[in-house]
Amino acid sequence: xxxxxxxxxxxxxxxxxxxxxxxxxxxxxxxxxxxxxxxxxxxxxxxxxxxxxxxxxxxxxxxxxxxxxxxxxxxxxxxxxxxxxxxxxxxxxxxxxxxxxxxxxxxxxxxxxxxxxxxxxxxxxxxxxxxxxxxxxxxxxxxxxxxxxxxxxxxxxxxxxxxxxxxxxxxxxxxxxxxxxxxxxxxxxxxxxxxxxxxxxxxxxxxxxxxxxxxxxxxxxxxxxxxxxxxxxxxxxxxxxxxxxxxxxxx
Amino acid sequence: xxxxxxxxxxxxxxxxxxxxxxxxxxxxxxxxxxxxxxxxxxxxxxxxxxxxxxxxxxxxxxxxxxxxxxxxxxxxxxxxxxxxxxxxxxxxxxxxxxxxxxxxxxxxxxxxxxxxxxxxxxxxxxxxxxxxxxxxxxxxxxxxxxxxxxxxxxxxxxxxxxxxxxxxxxxxxxxxxxxxxxxxxxxxxxxxxxxxxxxxxx
Numbered sequence: 083x084x085x086x087x088x089x090x091x092x093x094x095x096x097x098x099x100x101x102x103x104x105x106x107x108x109x110x111x112x113x114x115x116x117x118x119x120x121x122x123x124x125x126x127x128x129x130x131x132x133x134x135x136x137x138x139x140x141x142x143x144x145x146x147x148x149x150x151x152x153x154x155x156x157x158x159x160x161x162x163x164x165x166x167x168x169x170x171x172x173x174x175x176x177x178x179x180x181x182x183x184x185x186x187x188x189x190x191x192x193x194x195x196x197x198x199x200x201x202x203x204x205x206x207x208x209x210x211x212x213x214x215x216x217x218x219x220x221x222x223x224x225x226x227x228x229x230x231x232x233x234x235x236x237x238x239x240x241x242x243x244x245x246x247x248x249x250x251x252x253x254x255x256x257x258x259x260x261x262x263x264x265x266x267x268x269x270x271x272x273x274x275x276x277x278x279x280x281x282x283x284x285x286x287x288x289x290x291x292x293x294x295x296x297x298x299x300x301x302x303x304x305x306x307x308x309x310x311x312x313x314x315x316x317x318x319x320x321x322x323x324x325x326x327x328x329x330x331x332x333x
Numbered sequence: 334x335x336x337x338x339x340x341x342x343x344x345x346x347x348x349x350x351x352x353x354x355x356x357x358x359x360x361x362x363x364x365x366x367x368x369x370x371x372x373x374x375x376x377x378x379x380x381x382x383x384x385x386x387x388x389x390x391x392x393x394x395x396x397x398x399x400x401x402x403x404x405x406x407x408x409x410x411x412x413x414x415x416x417x418x419x420x421x422x423x424x425x426x427x428x429x430x431x432x433x434x435x436x437x438x439x440x441x442x443x444x445x446x447x448x449x450x451x452x453x454x455x456x457x458x459x460x461x462x463x464x465x466x467x468x469x470x471x472x473x474x475x476x477x478x479x480x481x482x483x484x485x486x487x488x489x490x491x492x493x494x495x496x497x498x499x500x501x502x503x504x505x506x507x508x509x510x511x512x513x514x515x516x517x518x519x520x521x522x523x524x525x526x527x528x529x530x531x532x533x534x535x
Binding site for chain 2: 083084085087122127152153154156157158175176177178180203204205248249277278279302332
């Protein structure tokens with residue numbers, strides 16, 4: 083059967099990997115090409131690159147880094163950040179991305195997901211959603227988690243899948259950086275509504291958190307950043323541990 | 334030199350990078366003289382069967398590829414593998430190249446367990462059903478990366494390997510000098526590179 087996936091996420095700003103807590107307090111961590119090489123060798127199942135640069139110069143630098151990473155990493159590569167148009171899809175796919183993650187771009191332009199799915203196939207379109215509880219309801223947040231869009235997250239996600247998103251990254255703002263486990267309540271609610279692969283993001287702090295995640299039905303992958311970057315949790319021992327828990331892992 | 338057939342389908346970045354990393358020279362081309370000069374051929378592809386087959390027909394290369402495949406190894410990857418079959422039922426019935434006996438069918442319709450997700454996306458273990466020079470550098474049980482919603486069936490006589498996903502999903506086929514992989518060797522880490530290395534030595 084298909085394995086569960088462990089996915090390190092690299093947030094890249096001005097050509098360097100950074101990672102904050104609750105989306106704030108970014109600090110410089112490392113060179114993305116070096117890190118991609120490290121994760122490839124360590125047995126990561128996939129890599130996600132988010133371009134959190136705002137400037138055009140930063141974007142050119144990112145494109146250059148992406149090409150360098152894609153040339154030597156032969157596992158699936160998902161790229162997100164600043165994807166607003168089909169031209170943006172084209173730009174990152176040409177640099178070696180396999181899947182493209184859309185977030186704010188899909189909120190601003192509801193036609194983006196259907197158009198991209200039509201052109202590149204559902205499997206290429208990943209809908210990434212930042213979710214936060216407001217008065218007990220799951221709401222979609224935009225602008226890196228700073229702005230409440232007023233949209234119900236479960237409805238938004240379900241509609242995104244209907245429009246052609248082939249995979250979901252569900253990022254809980256409430257648990258992001260807290261390192262006390264994934265937001266299982268949110269993830270279960272999403273899994274009850276859709277049948278595409280779900281990549282859980284936000285909250286992993288230790289290897290047991292991944293085991294708990296994969297005990298929940300409908301969870302396909304666990305994504306994390308800082309705990310992998312700091313080697314607080316190492317990929318290979320994590321996968322060995324999960325396999326010992328009876329979870330299918332590629333080793 | 335490996336000729337990668339250019340018919341306007343798919344992203345060839347990873348494939349050309351993988352071959353380069355292995356020291357295998359390749360060229361993305363639609364020119365018969367270059368394909369003729371190559372010592373092996375790769376037929377790539379992503380997207381829908383009917384559309385891809387139409388684009389391939391439009392190049393006018395089909396009869397030429399057919400004659401070339403009798404002389405040198407050809408590898409179809411993902412949709413490129415599916416095109417090797419006799420026909421597909423993806424959005425209506427479409428005729429394929431017919432190198433491999435069998436058909437391309439919908440995974441969603443055939444899966445007995447409807448809770449399994451389609452597309453079949455991710456890493457799955459290869460069960461080697463028949464030893465082959467293509468597997469020279471891999472062992473049974475190694476993982477390959479799949480992304481697809483349709484699969485090859487009724488092709489037991491050509492199947493070299495499969496992967497379990499509620500049913501045996503055809504992973505690798507062969508007929509004469511024509512091979513095909515449903516998974517993406519260029520996205521399957523070290524395992525995939527070793528399969529491409531073996532292809533380069535066939």
